[in-house]
Amino acid sequence: MTVCEAPGKVYLFGEHAVVYGEPAVPAAIERRATVTAEPRSDDHVRVEAEDLSLDGFTVEYTGGTGDRPDVDVPTPLVEAAMGYVDAAVEQARDAADAPDAGFDITVESDIPLGAGLGSSAAVVVAGIDAATRALGEPLDRRELADRAYRAEYEVQDGQASRADTFCSTMGGAVRVEGDDCERIEAPNLPFVVGFDGGAGDTGELVAGVGELREEYEFAADTVESIGDLVRTGEALLEDAVPAGDAAAGAEPSPELLAELGELMDFNHGLLAALGVSARSLDAMVWAARDAGAHGAKLTGAGGGGCIVALDASDATETALSFTQGCEEAFRAELATEGVRVVE
Ligand code: PMV
Numbered sequence: 001m002t003v004c005e006a007p008g009k010v011y012l013f014g015e016h017a018v019v020y021g022e023p024a025v026p027a028a029i030e031r032r033a034t035v036t037a038e039p040r041s042d043d044h045v046r047v048e049a050e051d052l053s054l055d056g057f058t059v060e061y062t063g064g065t066g067d068r069p070d071v072d073v074p075t076p077l078v079e080a081a082m083g084y085v086d087a088a089v090e091q092a093r094d095a096a097d098a099p100d101a102g103f104d105i106t107v108e109s110d111i112p113l114g115a116g117l118g119s120s121a122a123v124v125v126a127g128i129d130a131a132t133r134a135l136g137e138p139l140d141r142r143e144l145a146d147r148a149y150r151a152e153y154e155v156q157d158g159q160a161s162r163a164d165t166f167c168s169t170m171g172g173a174v175r176v177e178g179d180d181c182e183r184i185e186a187p188n189l190p191f192v193v194g195f196d197g198g199a200g201d202t203g204e205l206v207a208g209v210g211e212l213r214e215e216y217e218f219a220a221d222t223v224e225s226i227g228d229l230v231r232t233g234e235a236l237l238e239d240a241v242p243a244g245d246a247a248a249g250a251e252p253s254p255e256l257l258a259e260l261g262e263l264m265d266f267n268h269g270l271l272a273a274l275g276v277s278a279r280s281l282d283a284m285v286w287a288a289r290d291a292g293a294h295g296a297k298l299t300g301a302g303g304g305g306c307i308v309a310l311d312a313s314d315a316t317e318t319a320l321s322f323t324q325g326c327e328e329a330f331r332a333e334l335a336t337e338g339v340r341v342v343e
Pocket of ligand 1: 016117118160161301302
């Protein structure tokens with residue numbers, strides 16, 4: 001039996017603009033999806049998925065990949081998560097050159113689904129890692145990230161960026177620009193996440209920004225401004241942790257937190273100008289700021305889902321939990337380690 005766990009992520013800066021070739025900086029957070037893979041003697045795949053949402057659904061079915069029976073899954077989001085497991089098994093079979101490998105797979109996750117926290121990427125990364133290791137064919141991290149991206153790409157009909165899967169595989173903060181992904185050193189950033197219980201439609205939101213950008217020059221300028229802001233944020237992180245230094249565990253200076261927070265506020269304003277915020281997200285962003293957070297912004301596609309605030313104090317988490325429209329608030333440290341083997 002092999003057990004692997006992979007982290008979710010927040011966008012520190014740059015979602016939406018990344019679609020137009022600007023850089024973005026996602027950061028892995030200590031909320032993980034755990035996948036257990038046990039090889040079987042036949043070619044069947046049995047998947048048991050627990051706690052795939054904060055409500056804790058349980059889904060179980062038996063079948064072969066690509067031939068998954070019609071099971072009565074409780075929500076479209078859970079159905080989607082099962083699709084990611086199928087795609088992960090397919091990648092593991094291909095990587096290990098074992099097209100008929102069967103598995104008993106268990107998925108557990110404490111990452112809210114479809115809410116901009118990279119839940120599907122974490123399931124795919126942990127799934128491919130666990131299944132290939134169970135077959136005695138572990139992958140190096142670059143190949144794992146690449147195969148996880150391909151799995152997401154397939155499930156999402158070509159609508160996937162490398163950001164989530166790369167970040168979940170490598171951990172820490174990463175820089176994404178087009179197909180180029182690299183890890184960047186970052187100190188121990190203290191995040192607080194607020195979740196409104198919903199999820200925006202990523203395809204619609206991305207298309208909406210595209211239309212605005214076509215119609216208005218200032219919308220195109222806004223996208224470029226987000227790119228400038230990301231470059232400024234990256235430079236701040238680089239100055240804080242010079243290349244080659246071990247950043248893991250280092251505490252960020254108050255100046256760095258203040259400067260990063262200001263950029264996050266700025267980034268939220270620009271995203272709101274592009275029409276991708278929502279009343280619930282704005283309310284949580286303001287509640288976090290009022291509680292003393294260094295900065296706060298929506299994370300991911302927007303329209304609903306999550307905000308991320310930069311703050312180590314409990315005041316932000318408490319304020320969020322009393323904010324109308326906030327269903328769940330939690331502290332989430334930067335996950336310096338990406339996917340890892342648990343057993
Ligand atoms: O909501 P998420 O975590 O899937 O992020 C979407 C990020 C976008 O930039 C809006 C789209 C993309 O594919 O990069």
